[in-house]
Amino acid sequence: MEILCTRPGCSHPQNNFSDLDDPSKLKTVQQKYCTSCGMPLILTGRYLPSKLLGKGGFGAAFLAQDRFTPTMRLCVVKQFQPEGNLNAQSLAIAQDLFEREAVILEDLGSKHPQIPQLYAFFPLVISNPITQEEEQFFYLVQELIDGEDLETELKRKGIFLENEVIEVLHEILLVLQFIHDNNCIHRDIKPSNIMRDKQGRLYLLDFGAVKQVTATAGNPQKRSTGIYSMGFAPPEQMQGSAVYPATDLYALATTCLNLLTGKSPEELYDSYNNRWNWQAHVTQVSEGLANILDRLLLPSPSERYQSASEVLQALHSSQTQGSSSSTKTSIQASANPPIPSPAPISPTPKKGFSSVDLLIYSGFTGFEGAILILGLKSFLAAPGIIIGCIIITGLIYLQSRRILDKKDLFIVGIITALLLIFCLIFGALGFESVSFLLISGLVAAAGLIAITSLFKLIYQLLSSVL
Incomplete structure (x- = not known):
């Protein structure tokens, strides 16, 4: 059996142990150590990393098995591993974000079927074999969503049809409605953070940037830390100002534009005229969906829809009115409680010329x-x-x-x-x-x-x- 060492910079992280091919030994062995750097391989005596899934700004993710489950359940192990030489303040912020992800997953993942569940969160303190000083690592173990994120799906199959984009919009709005109702803001909605499993269900991932709602429109002094994905984040987030539920809704709209056109948000925004010009890049889009996306993309948070519930109501209304259109997608109104009618939609900017x-x-x-x-x-x-x-x-x-x-x-x-x-x-x-x-x-x-x-x-x- 192969176990992967999770120590950053290990020269030979692959470790093979033929004795662990015996299920009885695999379940009872106390620990195994990296033959190259001496790092404990069976994390907290339970999780066996086998493959590097990827690296991000604050850590690395590994595919692992849980040997304390009858089926050796697959899971994702995230290690806090910030890139670059961070100063003490930046390191503290990064670590806080990593711990916050664990707290949010523990709270929300157990309550909503489209948010991964948290299995474990633990530190690992070991001695560095060269400096002999103690090193501390933090790990987060979460549910594995076996599927493909929408960024990868877009590259594989090409642009999404309007009904496919409406499906994504509807499903993620339901997740955001739950998140916002629990006083949280995701702050990093983008195609790579939306996963479709093999049964077709969509999941919202990466809660490391989640912010508790501590600011409102009447309390703008509460500022946001500068965490965002370029192109998908709205102006208030890039400026480090307060963030709102409308901040997530803007990012979801840019995600829909990316899927609908196959182009990055930077390509769809006309910086010379300071406006979105996305409709010039699609062959056909219904007026209802265009109106919704255009309002979600307005620069001021107060001008956008103020909640996911408002967008769901507008989406349902536009689909009901356009039921004879070939692009109709059925949306069950019974899934949502009665919602007050949203404010009138601002006039849609004229479509640009190709x-x-x-x-x-x-x-x-x-x-x-x-x-x-x-x-x-x-x-x-x-x-x-x-x-x-x-x-x-x-x-x-x-x-x-x-x-x-x-x-x-x-x-x-x-x-x-x-x-x-x-x-x-x-x-x-x-x-x-x-x-x-x-x-x-x-x-x-x-x-x-x-x-x-x-x-x-x-x-x-x-x-x-x-």
């Missing part, structure tokens, strides 16, 4: 503009130019406000073609004049597309620099 949209609209404007101005000029001279410019200005305005979409542009193009055919048939314009108008329109369209592409490139270059 690069393809810009080129299509530019080409259309150039083509129609040349035909209208030159055509009217041939009939009305100078006043015709003015009228043509006014009409084109109106078309540009209607496009910018999304009143005219690509289908409408196609209809306008057909009307223009019919007018040209009418003028040609009834002799108002000769064949050469119609040909000249068409060629002029195509040249103007190509020219405007080229100019738009150039300005788009310059804008992207400046945005990346600034």
Whole structure:
């Protein structure tokens, strides 16, 4: 049997003991020690680490077996192992966060089926074989969720469909509702901290950053420690200000955007205009879900939904109203107690233009503009130019406000073609004049597309620099 040494920096952490292949000896042996550094291998005489699962800012996680259970139950052993040379104050904060995770898991994990349970929390004091000084390690043992986190799932299968995102939103909102009702704030919602087990159930992980609710909107002096995941955390958390349930809701919304688009939050936020531009990166999203996500992403905590219950109510309402849509996901209203109607949702920012949209609209404007101005000029001279410019200005305005979409542009193009055919048939314009108008329109369209592409490139270059 192989047991992994958990001492940080051990040169040969793998240890093989053939005698432990005998179940009777495995259950009764007192202790085994690392053949390289002398570290006790059977943690607190009970847990046998066998595989390194990963390392984070404050520790390492190991897959282990519990030999005090009949089935040698698999579990996760987390060791407090902060990275870098921390000063005394930072080390104390890090250790406090690790211990807080154990306290929260003990309290919440036993009460909610989608939060891992705590099995044990213990220190280990041993002598360093080189310095002969005592070293202290802290371990946390929790339930193993056998599955795949959503960050890994996104990389494996690609972007989530809207109904899949709604499922994640609904399930994690229920967990957050429980957490917030127990006066806690998670503070680190992101895809890598949401695990889907092999039966499809979603779990919320990593409670090391959990903060007890000690601040309210009326007591902003209570500040938060600077712990967050870049891109997923809202402005108040990154500034080290007080955090609220709305802080977790913002992070959950950015998580949904990441799953819906496959892009990081930094790619979806337009820092030049200081607004989210996520809808330009999805092919289709229902108005109900878009409204909910946009409100959750508002910069001020007071402008967002104030509780997971409010979001669940809004989500249920939007799904009920859109029951005929193909993106509907059934949400059981009976799972939630009666909830007061939420405050009116703030107006949703207009959807931005994709690069393809810009080129299509530019080409259309150039083509129609040349035909209208030159055509009217041939009939009305100078006043015709003015009228043509006014009409084109109106078309540009209607496009910018999304009143005219690509289908409408196609209809306008057909009307223009019919007018040209009418003028040609009834002799108002000769064949050469119609040909000249068409060629002029195509040249103007190509020219405007080229100019738009150039300005788009310059804008992207400046945005990346600034």
